[in-house]
Amino acid sequence: MSHMPAILPLGTEGYLVRFADQLDDVANRAVLRFATEVEADEIAGVLEVSTALASVFVRFDRGVAARKDIVNSLQALLNSRDWFADTKIQPARLWRVPALYGGDAGPQLREAAELAGVSQEAAVRELSQSRVRVLALGFAPGQPYLGMLPEHWNIGRQAELTPSVPAGALVIAVRQLVLFANPSPTGWRQIALTKLPLFDVNAEHPFALTAGDELVFEAVSEHDFALLETENMGGAKLEEAAT
Amino acid sequence: MSVVSLLKAGPNTTLQDLGREGFLKYGLSRGGAMDRHALLEASALLGGDMSIAAIETPTGLQATVSAPQRVALTGAPMKADIDGRALRWNASHILMPDEVLTLRPSGRGVYGYVAFGGGFDERKQLGSVATHLGARLGKGLQGGDQLKLGQDNNLAAPPLAVPIADRFSGGRLRFVTGPQTEHYSVDVFERFVATRFRKSGQANRQAAKLEHAGAGFNATDQLGVVSDVIVPGDIQMTGAGEPYVLMAECQTIGGYPRIGAVLEEDMPVVAQAAPDSELWFEVISLEEADRLFTPERDVLRRFRDISEPVIRSPHDIANLLSYQLISGAVAGDEE
Numbered sequence: 001m002s003h004m005p006a007i008l009p010l011g012t013e014g015y016l017v018r019f020a021d022q023l024d025d026v027a028n029r030a031v032l033r034f035a036t037e038v039e040a041d042e043i044a045g046v047l048e049v050s051t052a053l054a055s056v057f058v059r060f061d062r063g064v065a066a067r068k069d070i071v072n073s074l075q076a077l078l079n080s081r082d083w084f085a086d087t088k089i090q091p092a093r094l095w096r097v098p099a100l101y102g103g104d105a106g107p108q109l110r111e112a113a114e115l116a117g118v119s120q121e122a123a124v125r126e127l128s129q130s131r132v133r134v135l136a137l138g139f140a141p142g143q144p145y146l147g148m149l150p151e152h153w154n155i156g157r158q159a160e161l162t163p164s165v166p167a168g169a170l171v172i173a174v175r176q177l178v179l180f181a182n183p184s185p186t187g188w189r190q191i192a193l194t195k196l197p198l199f200d201v202n203a204e205h206p207f208a209l210t211a212g213d214e215l216v217f218e219a220v221s222e223h224d225f226a227l228l229e230t231e232n233m234g235g236a237k238l239e240e241a242a243t
Numbered sequence: 244m245s246v247v248s249l250l251k252a253g254p255n256t257t258l259q260d261l262g263r264e265g266f267l268k269y270g271l272s273r274g275g276a277m278d279r280h281a282l283l284e285a286s287a288l289l290g291g292d293m294s295i296a297a298i299e300t301p302t303g304l305q306a307t308v309s310a311p312q313r314v315a316l317t318g319a320p321m322k323a324d325i326d327g328r329a330l331r332w333n334a335s336h337i338l339m340p341d342e343v344l345t346l347r348p349s350g351r352g353v354y355g356y357v358a359f360g361g362g363f364d365e366r367k368q369l370g371s372v373a374t375h376l377g378a379r380l381g382k383g384l385q386g387g388d389q390l391k392l393g394q395d396n397n398l399a400a401p402p403l404a405v406p407i408a409d410r411f412s413g414g415r416l417r418f419v420t421g422p423q424t425e426h427y428s429v430d431v432f433e434r435f436v437a438t439r440f441r442k443s444g445q446a447n448r449q450a451a452k453l454e455h456a457g458a459g460f461n462a463t464d465q466l467g468v469v470s471d472v473i474v475p476g477d478i479q480m481t482g483a484g485e486p487y488v489l490m491a492e493c494q495t496i497g498g499y500p501r502i503g504a505v506l507e508e509d510m511p512v513v514a515q516a517a518p519d520s521e522l523w524f525e526v527i528s529l530e531e532a533d534r535l536f537t538p539e540r541d542v543l544r545r546f547r548d549i550s551e552p553v554i555r556s557p558h559d560i561a562n563l564l565s566y567q568l569i570s571g572a573v574a575g576d577e578e
Contacts, residue, residue, distance in 0.1 A: 008422040011474040011504040012532045016422050023469050035268075050267035050472060052496045057267065057472040063538040067529065136470070138270040138496035141378045145470075182379065199269075201368045201380060207269040 005030070005083065007074050013047075013059055017074060019083065020054040025148045027054045028135050030083040032212045043073045051211050053136050053145065092214050094131070098235045099170060099192040099217040100225040101127070108158075108189035112172050115155040126150075127191070128219045132177055134211050142199035142207045143181040146215060151175070157187035168194045168234075170217060177217075192217060193225070195234025208233065245310040245361055245392040249384055250343065253302020255447070256384045257374035258365065259356075260296040261539070262491065266369065270495050272475065274375040277354050277448060277491055277514035279507075280408070281318035283539060285358035287546035288315035288335040288403045293539065296365075296372050297358035298384065303347045305386075306357070307340065311562075312395045313360030313402070314338045319352025319411055319515055328558065334404035335360075337559045352411030352515040353446075360395035377449055377492040398563060401552040410512045413442060413520030416488075417527045417535075418478060418503040422471070426462035426500045435460050435502060436524050440486070442516040448492040451513055452485065453522060459484020462500040470498040476505040478524070488513050506532055 004027075010016040017034060020027035035056045038049050045065020050057045060070050101124045102109040113123035132146040149172075157173045162185060165171060169180045171188035178188060181198040194217065198208050209215075220228075220235075228235035249256075261282060262275025276282040276299055286295035298304065303321065315335045316323050323330040325342050338344050346355055365372045374381030384390075424432070443452035461484040473479070477489045479499045488505055490513070503526065505513060516522055527535075537545075 009419065009529055010421050010472060011476055012419055012506060012529065012536065014472075014474060016472060018422065018471075021469060048265050048267055050495065052470060052472045054469050055471055057474075059267070062533060062536050067533060136496060137268065138470075139494050141266070141271040142269055199271075199378070206369065207266075207271075211268065 005034075005078055007071055007078070010057060013062055015058050015060075015070060015074060016055050017058065017078070018055040023053045023135070023147075026084055028133070028147075031056055034077070034083055035211070037077060038074070041073070041077060043070065045070060051136055052138070092133070092212055093210070094239045095196070095209070095213060095215045096237045096239070097194050097196050097215055097217050098220040098225065098228055099128075099194045100222060101192040101219050103222070105193035105225075106170070106191040109191040112155060112189040112191050116152045118152070123191075124219050127217060129216065131214045131216050134209050134213045134215070135176070137207070137209060137211055140181040140184070140199070142209060144179055144198070144209050144213075144215070145176055146179065147176040149175045149177070155189075158189060161185045161187050162190065165190050166193070168196070170194055194236075195225075195228045195231075196236045197234060208236075244364070245308060245312065245394055246389045247306050247308050247312075247359060247392055249386055249388045249390075250305040250307065251386040252304040252384045252388065253300060254383065255302060256298060256300040256304055257376070258296060258363065258381065258384065258390060259299045259373045260371055261293060262373050263369045263371040263375075267472075267495050271369075271375070271378055272491070272493050272495050274378070274380075274448075274492050275371070275373045276356070278318050278356070278410075278511040279539065280410070280511045280542065281354065281356045282358075283543045284317040284333060284405050284546050285315040285356055286543055287405060287550050288317070288333075289313060289358060289360050290397060290400060291358075291362070293543065294362075295358060296363045297356040298390075299354050299356055300346065301348070301353050301355070303345075303355075304357070304384075305343055305345045307343055308338050308359070308392065309340055310394065311340065311398055312338050312392060313398060313400065314344060315358045316346070316355070317358070317405075318354050318356040320349055320407065321355040322347040322349050331404060331553065333407045334553055335402045337398065337402070337562060339562050350517060352517060354514060359392050360397055360400075361393035364391040364393050375492055377494070402555055402559070403550045404553045405546055405550045411515050411517065413516040413522045414512055415525050416509045416512060416522055417506045417525050417532070418476075419506070419527060419529055419532050420503045421477070421501060423462070423500045424503055426464060427460065427502055428463055431460050432502065435486075436526055438523065440522045442518055442520045442522055444518040446518070448490055450479070450487040450489050450493060451516075452487050454485075460486060460502065470496050473497045473501065474504060476507060476510055477501045478503050478505065490514065506535065508535055508537070
């Protein structure tokens with residue numbers, strides 16, 4: 001495997017800066033920091049910067065910047081520090097998202113908890129207190145991949161797809177959570193429901209989340225969950241995390 | 244205000260422009276016209292710029308306008324007529340109120356485009372009027388739908404035509420290797436570039452499936468690829484090793500391995516290849532790709548340069564004479 005981080009051409013108008021071949025927490029933090037710095041550097045010709053779980057994508061305008069200048073700028077930034085050593089990201093935003101666990105809202109909570117070797121009650125208690133980070137947004141606009149959960153949540157996907165989970169479904173597998181933006185089939189297990197709108201083109205901020213945000217899915221009762229219908233952002237509260 | 248009313252619209256008829264950029268980090272791909280060159284041709288025919296928008300249809304439509312408009316017809320050559328009078332393709336024409344414009348697929352190519360001289364006056368979402376079906380922005384157009392148009396202030400401009408660049412029956416697709424090409428053995432890679440593919444009927448605004456006889460093109464470690472950034476043009480292999488070329492509305496990250504990415508210059512060929520058209524791949528270097536690169540503004544300029552006036556049909560002249568072109572569109576038959 002190539003040396004990491006590696007600068008690799010992707011398509012004809014972009015470079016991928018890859019920090020790991022597998023998802024890991026340190027690499028993802030490096031990805032988020034590096035992406036922030038590339039944006040802040042305002043390199044001539046760079047059109048946009050996006051991130052995946054373990055890599056940063058930098059798209060540039062070949063009519064404005066020479067390919068080698070983009071590579072040199074990215075290499076210089078990579079060389080400027082040890083991106084793996086410095087794991088602090090700031091300032092992260094923290095979202096407190098009310099979630100209804102189990103029952104019809106989380107039909108596979110029991111199964112997921114069993115695979116993780118904990119009781120349903122312990123699973124809800126643990127997940128309600130776990131801060132997870134937006135590792136990446138994708139597959140649908142505004143849809144987050146969240147992690148990393150403790151090792152006992154390294155549970156596999158189901159053998160069969162669930163034909164459709166609703167928008168707002170919180171699903172779990174491989175130490176990650178995904179919050180679905182739209183009704184979707186999935187191989188992950190649905191443990192809860194939320195009402196946080198992830199993509200609303202008419203909202204002041206059409207995309208609620210940004211990669212690097214942290215979320216905690218706090219358990220609420222069925223009664224309180226029903227009342228969230230009328231609340232702004234499905235009752236989710238945004239706090240700027242202490243820096 | 245002027246409107247275009249769709250009397251009929253086949254499935255997957257949508258309003259498109261050149262899409263929206265800058266939202267990859269939120270998981271929203273650019274989208275926009277499947278055949279971007281067709282949009283630029285339409286812009287050249289109407290004296291427009293990069294903000295050009297058009298109705299994109301793979302299945303045909305019937306439309307009327309509430310006030311006179313120049314219309315440009317580009318993309319897959321369709322059977323086009325106004326009230327039964329056959330129209331030249333890749334050309335602009337005058338469409339008068341109460342006349343009916345009809346487009347029917349001809350079997351050549353896939354996506355036809357209709358743009359109007361007054362331009363669309365629809366609300367922009369995230370800077371664009373383009374429907375993005377995958378992101379649930381806008382929706383497919385149907386019979387009965389109306390779209391707002393601006394007034395066409397250049398009805399007297401001579402009708403223009405642009406030579407049709409044939410990209411409608413498949414052909415060679417140039418591609419560059421990418422970050423995951425190393426997941427393919429040399430043998431598999433060489434077999435890939437030697438294979439003649441056929442465009443599958445399974446093709447939409449998100450991806451186009453390619454079919455071939457023989458074994459799949461499997462990566463050496465197909466299941467070990469961490470979800471990574473994907474771009475339009477990427478040649479993605481499913482678990483069975485079947486290639487899909489990712490199109491305008493592709494997702495922004497994905498977990499399937501990709502053997503390379505088709506040049507943007509050749510994407511209209513992928514989009515417009517009719518089902519069963521033959522397609523094959525030729526690998527080129529990034530340096531070569533950069534030499535071939537033409538910014539879209541320059542493509543538009545080239546289409547303007549090669550567009551030429553066509554003799555106005557007596558029908559158009561007769562109709563136009565009944566309008567006061569200087570003081571705005573006022574029908575001569577008004578009381």
